[in-house]
Amino acid sequence: MSSASLLLRRSKPATNVISFIRIFSRPMGGGPRTFPGGLNKWQWKRMHEKKAKEKEKRLLDQEKQLYEARIRSQIRAKLYPKPDPAPVTTISHHNPMSPQEHIKGLADRFMKEGAEDLWNEDDGPLKSEQRPGSSGATNERMRAVGSPPIDLRSLISDKGNRGNVSSDNVNSSNFMKTRNYSVHSGEKFRRNENSGFSRNLAGKGAKNVNNSRNVNDYMNKKRNFNRNESCSSEEAKNLRPIAQNLGNNGKNFNSRKVSDFIKNKVVGGGRRRFNRNESSSSDDDDLEFELENVGDKVEGWTDVKKLGSSASLGKYDMKTTKRVPLNRLEEENDFSEQVELIRKEISRNKLVENSGEKNGEDSILSKKRFDECGISPSTIKALTAAGYIQMTRVQEATLSVCLEGKDALVKAKTGTGKSAAFLLPAIEAVLKTISSGTTQRVPPIFVLILCPTRELASQLTAEAIALLKYHDGIGVQTLVGGTRFKVDQKRLESDPCQIIIATPGRLLDHIENKSGLTVRLMGLKMLILDEADHLLDLGFRKDVEKIVDCLPRQRQSLLFSATIPKEVRRISQLVLKREHAYIDTVGMGCVETPDKIKQSCLVAPHEQHFQIVHHLLQEHISNVPDYKVVVFCSTGMVTSLLYLLLREMNMNVREIHSRKPQLYRTRVSDEFKESKRLILITSDVSARGMNYPDVTLVVQVGIPSDREQYIHRLGRTGREGKEGEGILLLAPWEEYFLGDLKDLPLDRFPSPRLDPNIKLQMDGAMAKIDGSVKEAAYHAWLGYYNSIREIGRDKTTLVELANKFCQSIGLQKPPSLFRKTALKMGLKDIPGIRIRK
Numbered sequence: 001m002s003s004a005s006l007l008l009r010r011s012k013p014a015t016n017v018i019s020f021i022r023i024f025s026r027p028m029g030g031g032p033r034t035f036p037g038g039l040n041k042w043q044w045k046r047m048h049e050k051k052a053k054e055k056e057k058r059l060l061d062q063e064k065q066l067y068e069a070r071i072r073s074q075i076r077a078k079l080y081p082k083p084d085p086a087p088v089t090t091i092s093h094h095n096p097m098s099p100q101e102h103i104k105g106l107a108d109r110f111m112k113e114g115a116e117d118l119w120n121e122d123d124g125p126l127k128s129e130q131r132p133g134s135s136g137a138t139n140e141r142m143r144a145v146g147s148p149p150i151d152l153r154s155l156i157s158d159k160g161n162r163g164n165v166s167s168d169n170v171n172s173s174n175f176m177k178t179r180n181y182s183v184h185s186g187e188k189f190r191r192n193e194n195s196g197f198s199r200n201l202a203g204k205g206a207k208n209v210n211n212s213r214n215v216n217d218y219m220n221k222k223r224n225f226n227r228n229e230s231c232s233s234e235e236a237k238n239l240r241p242i243a244q245n246l247g248n249n250g251k252n253f254n255s256r257k258v259s260d261f262i263k264n265k266v267v268g269g270g271r272r273r274f275n276r277n278e279s280s281s282s283d284d285d286d287l288e289f290e291l292e293n294v295g296d297k298v299e300g301w302t303d304v305k306k307l308g309s310s311a312s313l314g315k316y317d318m319k320t321t322k323r324v325p326l327n328r329l330e331e332e333n334d335f336s337e338q339v340e341l342i343r344k345e346i347s348r349n350k351l352v353e354n355s356g357e358k359n360g361e362d363s364i365l366s367k368k369r370f371d372e373c374g375i376s377p378s379t380i381k382a383l384t385a386a387g388y389i390q391m392t393r394v395q396e397a398t399l400s401v402c403l404e405g406k407d408a409l410v411k412a413k414t415g416t417g418k419s420a421a422f423l424l425p426a427i428e429a430v431l432k433t434i435s436s437g438t439t440q441r442v443p444p445i446f447v448l449i450l451c452p453t454r455e456l457a458s459q460l461t462a463e464a465i466a467l468l469k470y471h472d473g474i475g476v477q478t479l480v481g482g483t484r485f486k487v488d489q490k491r492l493e494s495d496p497c498q499i500i501i502a503t504p505g506r507l508l509d510h511i512e513n514k515s516g517l518t519v520r521l522m523g524l525k526m527l528i529l530d531e532a533d534h535l536l537d538l539g540f541r542k543d544v545e546k547i548v549d550c551l552p553r554q555r556q557s558l559l560f561s562a563t564i565p566k567e568v569r570r571i572s573q574l575v576l577k578r579e580h581a582y583i584d585t586v587g588m589g590c591v592e593t594p595d596k597i598k599q600s601c602l603v604a605p606h607e608q609h610f611q612i613v614h615h616l617l618q619e620h621i622s623n624v625p626d627y628k629v630v631v632f633c634s635t636g637m638v639t640s641l642l643y644l645l646l647r648e649m650n651m652n653v654r655e656i657h658s659r660k661p662q663l664y665r666t667r668v669s670d671e672f673k674e675s676k677r678l679i680l681i682t683s684d685v686s687a688r689g690m691n692y693p694d695v696t697l698v699v700q701v702g703i704p705s706d707r708e709q710y711i712h713r714l715g716r717t718g719r720e721g722k723e724g725e726g727i728l729l730l731a732p733w734e735e736y737f738l739g740d741l742k743d744l745p746l747d748r749f750p751s752p753r754l755d756p757n758i759k760l761q762m763d764g765a766m767a768k769i770d771g772s773v774k775e776a777a778y779h780a781w782l783g784y785y786n787s788i789r790e791i792g793r794d795k796t797t798l799v800e801l802a803n804k805f806c807q808s809i810g811l812q813k814p815p816s817l818f819r820k821t822a823l824k825m826g827l828k829d830i831p832g833i834r835i836r837k
């Protein structure tokens with residue numbers, strides 16, 4: 001293997017490493033005199049030695065964390081009285097892994113890409129003969145007990161029968177087909193295609209073969225094969241039948257012994273080691289750790305060598321010198337804190353379980369765990385750190401399709417975890433592309449995520465960063481309006497990233513200004529449209545089309561939204577391949593809003609709306625101590641007016657709308673995320689995607705632009721399967737809109753009795769607000785309703801209504817319009833419209 005490809009396997013493609021590879025892949029002949037950054041050979045060498053040390057330290061830390069996780073898992077297993085029988089009908093919740101499942105999981109990982117390295121007998125400074133402790137004494141002990149041997153392949157192949165790992169009727173091929181690393185996909189084993197080993201493991205091997213001998217034969221031959229890359233095809237052919245036989249030796253696994261062994265804290269006496277090959281994942285480390293402990297400690301093994309386990313272990317657990325004694329690690333840790341954490345987790349799980357029993361299908365979580373779905377271990381670690389153990393239903397439904405590389409159009413209710421559902425495949429796409437190792441002069445963008453608002457872009461970026469916590473060298477950047485273009489450019493140059501999350505307008509600015517981003521986008525592997533229906537709406541479609549035109553055709557595209565109207569399905573072809581998957585987790589004819597949101601509607605004259613909002617808020621605050629309310633208004637200026645009014649009424653309010661500077665918007669958005677007992681008055685900039693935790697009430701003042709917008713606004717509450725409340729406040733002439741919502745569970749209530757004293761107070765508060773705000777609100781109001789087809793057609797009625805609104809906000813006469821504006825709006829000669837002279 002050349003030094004360049006060796007480096008590629010071992011390191012992540014930080015730019016300096018890529019340039020390093022580039023330099024060393026030059027033709028031989030003395031090598032370069034200077035290195036990047038003007039370093040001489042020795043400085044360069046020292047720099048890399050330092051980096052290697054840092055990396056080693058990082059890996060040590062990782063190992064330590066993994067070990068701690070395992071200890072936690074065991075404690076959890078002990079604290080939790082019985083392992084989950086997992087009946088199909090009960091609601092999903094996170095149960096601790098039983099030790100048996102744990103070791104099985106590790107054994108599963110043994111079959112992953114790269115795990116072949118674990119079989120290499122030469123991977124250690126000592127030979128097995130020099131290891132009396134493991135192969136000698138231990139085997140003696142095992143022989144004495146005379147129990148049947150453990151067989152990891154039976155563990156692996158017994159996927160469908162978790163409770164009975166020692167089943168005789170194992171079928172490894174079935175299991176392999178269910179994995180992402182399956183032969184079926186054929187992708188993940190590419191590195192070792194020559195050997196045919198992995199493929200053959202998946203096949204049904206002949207029964208009753210002397211596996212141990214075969215394994216040893218195989219290992220010897222494979223070793224030779226590995227050493228001599230130009231091995232003849234004849235030799236390769238010889239390997240195949242041997243490997244085939246390995247597929248079926250899963251007969252005599254004594255599962256109880258293994259769980260006993262784990263329960264008895266065998267880990268305390270275990271030893272760990274670093275894999276010399278840095279490219280091997282922490283998964284591999286896990287596995288090898290577990291394997292060597294099994295080899296050392298399980299009682300009841302007869303002859304490891306004879307029965308194939310020595311092949312699984314190889315002489316692999318030989319690196320005694322490098323291993324960190326686990327009991328030392330144990331001493332270093334104070335587990336009392338962790339036990340407390342686990343206790344909390346268990347009681348939370350019980351809560352989820354109980355609520356699940358009550359609510360049946362209501363939980364957004366599925367039964368599947370992230371560590372079962374073939375995503376990278378570092379991502380799983382980050383997910384665990386973020387508290388994500390089980391997938392949500394939409395994540396379960398989409399992940400495998402997305403990981404296969406198919407285009408997909410996905411519909412799932414609000415607050416059900418769509419963001420992670422597309423971020424995870426996005427990260428996998430980057431990892432896959434990086435590992436394929438193509439170096440390019442300009443660092444390409446591999447994933448582009450488009451979303452409609454700046455706040456949503458920031459939120460997605462934060463989530464992506466959390467998921468990338470343990471992936472060094474993968475960067476994500478946001479491109480949104482409201483920031484200086486030049487700053488964006490500098491950021492892009494100084495901090496190359498592989499993932500960009502952008503709003504269409506700003507991204508297009510970059511593309512049209514030829515900022516260098518266009519070239520970087522030529523390497524794009526995945527395009528994601530979050531809130532896809534909105535991005536394909538008239539407001540955004542042109543920009544999105546222009547952007548898509550600049551992207552390579554050979555890419556994967558994923559479209560996600562809680563609402564996908566028919567026309568959007570049609571135009572989605574602009575982005576998606578014809579043969580894309582359509583995944584609808586809501587289901588045809590099912591209610592599109594979360595079940596636990598109580599929805600109601602009030603109809604009252606427009607002039608009363610602000611006072612009704614005040615009344616509803618007061619009522620809610622007195623009933624819900626930890627209230628958190630979002631009030632949606634039709635336009636930014638009306639939002640501003642209502643905000644000022646409620647502030648004058650001494651309510652704890654904040655505002656977000658497009659007229660506010662970006663810094664202010666971000667600050668308020670962050671504050672609202674973290675707060676309770678706060679009311680956010682906002683325009684539709686907060687309608688989609690924003691994940692404000694624990695919103696208790698959503699009020700929509702006036703008719704939303706369409707049914708979809710109603711659903712998205714409402715979806716700011718009742719997220720993650722929690723309860724919530726939504727109230728829609730309409731004027732009598734807006735009632736027709738209820739026809740669009742007739743399939744939703746909306747209760748209609750009479751308008752509340754309003755207190756005349758409060759009316760007086762509100763009039764007083766309104767009088768204090770600057771006239772310019774009110775004028776702007778009037779113009780915005782007129783513009784908004786004029787744009788709604790059903791109302792905007794009857795211009796005379798529209799102007800009459802606008803003038804009533806004008807009076808209700810304390811303006812003596814309607815503010816005038818520019819002639820040009822009036823003309824554009826079709827209002828020039830309508831009675832009641834005043835034209836500016």
Ligand SMILES: Nc1ncnc2c1ncn2[C@@H]1O[C@H](COP(=O)(O)OP(=O)(O)OP(=O)(O)O)[C@@H](O)[C@H]1O
Nearest residue numbers: 388390391392414415416417418419420562689691
């Ligand atoms: N697997 C998971 N386990 C636990 N919580 C999760 C999981 N996936 C997502 N969540 C949480 O669910 C909440 C909603 O997620 P997210 O914002 O992705 O929803 P969404 O479907 O995109 O909503 P919207 O349609 O409003 O955009 C977030 O708080 C997120 O942290």
